[in-house]
Amino acid sequence: MTDTGFDARFEPGQADARWQKAWDEAKCFVADSNSPKPKSYVLEMFPYPSGRIHIGHVRNYTMGDVLARYKKMRGHEVLHPMGWDAFGMPAENAAMEKGVHPGGWTRDNIANMKAQLKRIGFALDWTREFATCDPEYYGHEQALFIDMFKAGLVYRKESEVNWDPVDQTVLANEQVIDGKGWRSGAQIEKRKLSQWFLKITDFAEELLEGLGELENWPDKVRLMQENWIGKSQGLQLKFALSDGQSVEVYSTRPDTIFGASFIAVAADHPIAQGVAADNSAAQAFVEKCKAGGTTAAELETAEKLGFDTGITAVHPITGADLPVYIANFVLMDYGTGAVMGVPGHDQRDFEFSTKYGLPILRVVAADKTAADAPITEAEAGDGVLVNSAFLNGKTVNEAKALIVSRAEDENWGEGKTVWRLRDWGVSRQRYWGTPIPFIHCDTCGVVPAPKESLPIELPEDVDFQTPGNPLVRHPTWKHVECPSCGGQAERETDTLDTFTNSSWYFLRFASQPEDRPFDPEEVAKWLPVEQYIGGIEHAILHLLYARFWTRALKHTGHIDVAEPFGSLFTQGMVTHETYSRSAPEDGRISYFTPSEVERSADSATLKSDGSAVDVGRVIKMSKSKKNVVDPDEIIASYGADAVRWFMLSDSPPERDLPWSEAGIEGCSRFVHRLWRLFGQFDADAQGRDKALDRKTHQTIAAVAEDIEALSFNKAVARLYELTGATEKATPSESRNEAIRSILLMSSPMMPHLAEEAWSKLDGDGLAAMAAWPDVDPALLVDDEVTIAIQHKGKLRDTLTVAKGLPKDQMEELALASEKVQRSLDGAEVRKIIVVPDRLVNIVT
RNA sequence: GCGGGCGUGGUGGAAUUGGUAGACGCGCGGGAUUCAAAAUCCCGUUCCGAGAGGAGUGCGGGUUCGAUUCCCGCCGCCCGCACCA
Numbered sequence: 029m030t031d032t033g034f035d036a037r038f039e040p041g042q043a044d045a046r047w048q049k050a051w052d053e054a055k056c057f058v059a060d061s062n063s064p065k066p067k068s069y070v071l072e073m074f075p076y077p078s079g080r081i082h083i084g085h086v087r088n089y090t091m092g093d094v095l096a097r098y099k100k101m102r103g104h105e106v107l108h109p110m111g112w113d114a115f116g117m118p119a120e121n122a123a124m125e126k127g128v129h130p131g132g133w134t135r136d137n138i139a140n141m142k143a144q145l146k147r148i149g150f151a152l153d154w155t156r157e158f159a160t161c162d163p164e165y166y167g168h169e170q171a172l173f174i175d176m177f178k179a180g181l182v183y184r185k186e187s188e189v190n191w192d193p194v195d196q197t198v199l200a201n202e203q204v205i206d207g208k209g210w211r212s213g214a215q216i217e218k219r220k221l222s223q224w225f226l227k228i229t230d231f232a233e234e235l236l237e238g239l240g241e242l243e244n245w246p247d248k249v250r251l252m253q254e255n256w257i258g259k260s261q262g263l264q265l266k267f268a269l270s271d272g273q274s275v276e277v278y279s280t281r282p283d284t285i286f287g288a289s290f291i292a293v294a295a296d297h298p299i300a301q302g303v304a305a306d307n308s309a310a311q312a313f314v315e316k317c318k319a320g321g322t323t324a325a326e327l328e329t330a331e332k333l334g335f336d337t338g339i340t341a342v343h344p345i346t347g348a349d350l351p352v353y354i355a356n357f358v359l360m361d362y363g364t365g366a367v368m369g370v371p372g373h374d375q376r377d378f379e380f381s382t383k384y385g386l387p388i389l390r391v392v393a394a395d396k397t398a399a400d401a402p403i404t405e406a407e408a409g410d411g412v413l414v415n416s417a418f419l420n421g422k423t424v425n426e427a428k429a430l431i432v433s434r435a436e437d438e439n440w441g442e443g444k445t446v447w448r449l450r451d452w453g454v455s456r457q458r459y460w461g462t463p464i465p466f467i468h469c470d471t472c473g474v475v476p477a478p479k480e481s482l483p484i485e486l487p488e489d490v491d492f493q494t495p496g497n498p499l500v501r502h503p504t505w506k507h508v509e510c511p512s513c514g515g516q517a518e519r520e521t522d523t524l525d526t527f528t529n530s531s532w533y534f535l536r537f538a539s540q541p542e543d544r545p546f547d548p549e550e551v552a553k554w555l556p557v558e559q560y561i562g563g564i565e566h567a568i569l570h571l572l573y574a575r576f577w578t579r580a581l582k583h584t585g586h587i588d589v590a591e592p593f594g595s596l597f598t599q600g601m602v603t604h605e606t607y608s609r610s611a612p613e614d615g616r617i618s619y620f621t622p623s624e625v626e627r628s629a630d631s632a633t634l635k636s637d638g639s640a641v642d643v644g645r646v647i648k649m650s651k652s653k654k655n656v657v658d659p660d661e662i663i664a665s666y667g668a669d670a671v672r673w674f675m676l677s678d679s680p681p682e683r684d685l686p687w688s689e690a691g692i693e694g695c696s697r698f699v700h701r702l703w704r705l706f707g708q709f710d711a712d713a714q715g716r717d718k719a720l721d722r723k724t725h726q727t728i729a730a731v732a733e734d735i736e737a738l739s740f741n742k743a744v745a746r747l748y749e750l751t752g753a754t755e756k757a758t759p760s761e762s763r764n765e766a767i768r769s770i771l772l773m774s775s776p777m778m779p780h781l782a783e784e785a786w787s788k789l790d791g792d793g794l795a796a797m798a799a800w801p802d803v804d805p806a807l808l809v810d811d812e813v814t815i816a817i818q819h820k821g822k823l824r825d826t827l828t829v830a831k832g833l834p835k836d837q838m839e840e841l842a843l844a845s846e847k848v849q850r851s852l853d854g855a856e857v858r859k860i861i862v863v864p865d866r867l868v869n870i871v872t
Numbered sequence: 873g874c875g876g877g878c879g880u881g882g883u884g885g886a887a888u889u890g891g892u893a894g895a896c897g898c899g900c901g902g903g904a905u906u907c908a909a910a911a912u913c914c915c916g917u918u919c920c921g922a923g924a925g926g927a928g929u930g931c932g933g934g935u936u937c938g939a940u941u942c943c944c945g946c947c948g949c950c951c952g953c954a955c956c957a
Contacts, residue, residue, distance in 0.1 A: 249876085252877095325873075327873090564951055677885095691884075698897085701912090818891085820938090823892050861937050870937090
């Protein structure tokens with residue numbers, strides 16, 4: 029055997045850094061938009077610079093990296109960029125807790141995390157890196173925001189926030205715990221502020237329609253967005269009130285109008301406000317509704333409460349009087365802020381009616397004879413109308429249409445399309461975000477900042493020792509001349525929701541001119557993103573906002589792309605079991621990190637004292653439960669390739685990946701096993717090995733398919749199989765070809781190992797630039813197949829037969845089987861089902 | 873509460889479109905090598921059963937010659953719910 033110069037062991041400690049440097053120097057991963065090659069834009073959701081790369085990031089970026097490297101091997105010009113979603117609350121929290129500046133804290137974090145990413149060997153085009161907190165980025169965002177304003181997509185309106193009366197500050201939903209401020213513990217109030225909104229509802233129809241074209245998005249994400257947009261057809265109808273006014277309600281079930289037993293309005297509905305003005309009990313109830321959380325989840329899980337206003341509404345058909353309630357579960361933002369309560373056929377209305385003793389009527393039943401069946405829970409299903417005068421016997425859909433046309437004829441209501449989607453409130457009363465580029469002038473009103481004045485940069489000299497927004501307190505920052513009249517005016521002190529930063533960053537990656545947000549021609553070259561990868565937690569908000577911005581920018585003439593992400597993949601979380609002990613005195617639980625614990629197959633002990641700890645469930649890694657592993661530590665122990673391989677193996681990428689020490693060790697063993705196999709390349713070997721050739725080519729085709737489908741776990745399993753088969757084979761040209769193919773196929777996944785072996789085997793240039801191995805189609809098909817012989821649906825025997833064997837011969841062979849005859853035991857054969865190349869099922 | 877998803881050995885999972893359940897990895901058991909260990913290699917490993925055979929994909933039903941796959945009803949866990957990113 030020729031000496032290939034392989035060292036006894038692969039040393040990731042030395043090889044990793046060496047090859048990372050080589051890729052940098054060769055500018056391997058810098059994307060060239062002028063290249064004639066087909067273009068692939070591979071993008072993973074960029075991270076928030078929290079300080080350390082999390083193992084979940086590693087998984088996300090490894091998947092993208094494999095695809096990017098694979099595409100390159102297939103001859104594509106690949107854009108695989110990275111940047112930082114750098115605005116957000118954690119930086120302000122750090123500023124408050126540690127007295128550091130949010131900007132400095134963020135930039136330090138970015139430097140650390142970038143170094144971590146580099147150590148994993150990602151094929152990223154770092155020349156396009158930016159952070160959203162760079163004035164060069166958010167200045168362009170300000171310009172885009174002004175353009176949207178000019179296009180009529182931006183407006184201001186009153187909207188509620190969580191107000192902490194002690195800290196005198198606005199809190200995010202996650203900072204409100206059980207209705208109390210997270211720091212102050214004070215009862216949170218809802219307070220109305222004038223805030224900025226983007227008219228995403230103008231695009232509701234388009235965003236809904238567009239989902240139909242996103243064939244390479246997971247169905248679940250499309251469905252979630254569809255439900256979120258929530259298009260519904262219903263009836264908006266007017267009820268005359270006993271106090272001489274009227275109330276408009278919206279219902280998606282107008283067919284159940286004969287079952288209405290009350291009207292309910294939101295606490296901030298004008299009718300509720302009117303009643304509260306001169307009724308202290310009503311006032312108290314409205315106040316009560318204002319306390320507590322603003323989130324939909326809280327509203328809907330809260331006990332359904334109502335206040336009887338004493339006003340009654342006249343049923344437009346029966347003329348009956350219905351009581352009007354103020355209710356805590358009615359949302360002012362949806363429909364008209366008032367509903368008709370039909371307890372028989374809506375669960376919330378049912379609970380409400382049960383509580384307040386209101387009549388519960390059946391107006392829909394399975395059939396006419398069930399008209400008087402008692403109602404024990406709300407029945408929202410289909411059926412025929414009963415107890416409903418002229419609607420009796422009609423189906424739900426027929427009844428809906430009849431009621432709408434009658435309402436329109438008689439002029440008390442009209443059919444209407446209503447969307448659940450609300451306009452996007454982008455105002456944040458915080459420092460660390462994009463300043464909203466507007467100026468408030470007493471004379472001219474709210475005017476956009478001149479484009480020449482952009483970027484409007486955040487002031488550096490701010491203090492976080494006093495609660496509230498530092499931009500408001502800053503001595504000079506907000507004072508400016510009105511661009512319109514030149515008089516004294518003030519800057520807007522609200523900043524933009526950080527979701528706006530992530531709504532167009534993928535365009536900035538595609539091109540980065542200084543004087544414009546992006547170059548439309550470059551955008552046209554790269555967009556849509558060929559493969560976007562990120563967490564399922566972004567299924568609705570981020571992805572919908574990014575789709576909206578893209579469409580809005582098309583509308584304003586900036587670009588000619590409607591959908592930013594051609595193909596979407598949502599990956600699962602990385603999980604780990606937890607280690608804890610509860611203190612005997614007070615039962616307080618303290619958690620331990622995996623590195624503090626010695627874990628064997630059936631026990632877990634704390635390294636420091638050698639006694640047992642409790643092993644908890646496998647859950648998402650979180651700092652509070654300490655079930656985290658640090659990428660740096662494991663890379664130092666096992667090398668980048670073992671970590672990358674672990675990220676790809678076993679668990680399907682869309683599912684959660686449980687981290688385990690044993691698993692990473694297994695991966696590390698495989699890295700070294702491959703190294704040994706690569707070292708067995710024998711330049712003097714002669715002859716072909718037909719079976720191995722077939723296996724090699726089948727694997728190349730299958731791995732390519734798996735990578736393109738992002739089924740990395742399957743690609744990994746196939747590489748294990750081929751590795752096993754190759755190890756067992758005797759030296760031959762075929763075996764050398766198998767080794768070379770394994771090397772190239774493993775290159776996107778374990779690039780450092782591949783590069784090291786490639787150089788030893790005198791490969792041309794860098795493995796990262798090599799081509800994917802070719803497949804001989806003739807070797808893909810087997811000429812024999814194993815078929816199953818079943819009797820009564822149970823497996824009795826298997827036979828190896830020539831592929832494409834005619835049905836009657838398969839049947840004959842099946843009946844000839846001794847095992848089958850024993851199972852049949854002389855029973856009469858009634859039917860034989862034959863599936864070519866698969867099975868024969870004998871029915872007796 | 874509402875919307876969406878997931879559930880297969882000790883364990884992560886595989887299984888064309890309804891067609892041999894458990895590929896491949898981890899762990900575990902046995903063996904080889906070694907002064908010894910590490911590393912490596914070989915064999916075995918769903919459960920019950922000596923075997924023949926039987927049972928088995930969260931639970932309970934259904935459709936089918938045949939169901940992990942399709943349908944209905946439950947249970948458990950996870951994600952989102954508009955100011956976390």
